[in-house]
Amino acid sequence: LTVDGQQFDFVLDADGNVQSATATPLPKLTGSVIGTTGSSGNSGNTRAKCFDGDPNSFFDAPRERAWCGLALSSAQAVNYVRFVARADYRDRMIGGRFQGSDVANFSSGGGTLHTITTKPHEGWNWVPLPNARSFRYLRYLSPTGGWCNVSEIEFYNNGVIASALTDGESAVVEVGDHPVDDPGASEPDALAPAGANRLFLPLVVQMNNQ
DSSP states (O other): OEETTEEEEEEEOTTSOEEEEEEEEOOBOOEEEEEOOSOGGGOSOOGGGGGSSOTTOOOOOSSSSOEEEEEEEEEEEOOEEEEEEOTTOGGGGTTOEEEEESSTTOSSSOEEEEEOOSOOOSSEEEEEOOOOOEEEEEEEEOOTTOTTOEEEEEEEOOOOOOSOOOTTEEEEOOOOSOBOOOSSOOOSOTTSOTTOOSOBOOOOOOEEEO
């Protein structure tokens, strides 16, 4: 089960009862910060604020449509994004897009992974991404009038998919077949399932023989 960036490892007995559970962090993707340079009014609220670990800081770009992202050291699968909108300006993220690409200027080799269609929640927002590809470059692209006002962005990948669980094995289960109360439900973008308008966390099981 995935809760706030932690995946819980359950050990089951022969009757399916949980015997123990441990939590480990999902793999967070890291890299060099890229994106629109500068800040509005030279305030110092630059793109680096999106990845400084402080949800109280924020990027305030020098132009209305801007972006911030990461250049990874190598192409990685991306399965989740977690973000915090700028306090009191959360509506500025409506229409914003999280994107992946194989090239640094995002001109080709990728597409939109998720579009924010409603006002994000206060604090952390957790979104599973309907993506089966790996990317070298990841970003948040703000809408016109958004000024790339985002406080924090984190990208994650997940475990391995398995089809069944047998007695005496442990399972890393993230969540399956449950709708997500997501503030920005996915619209049918380049890499999203056709007609998708609600998101579901995938069932992810990592088999560990006991």
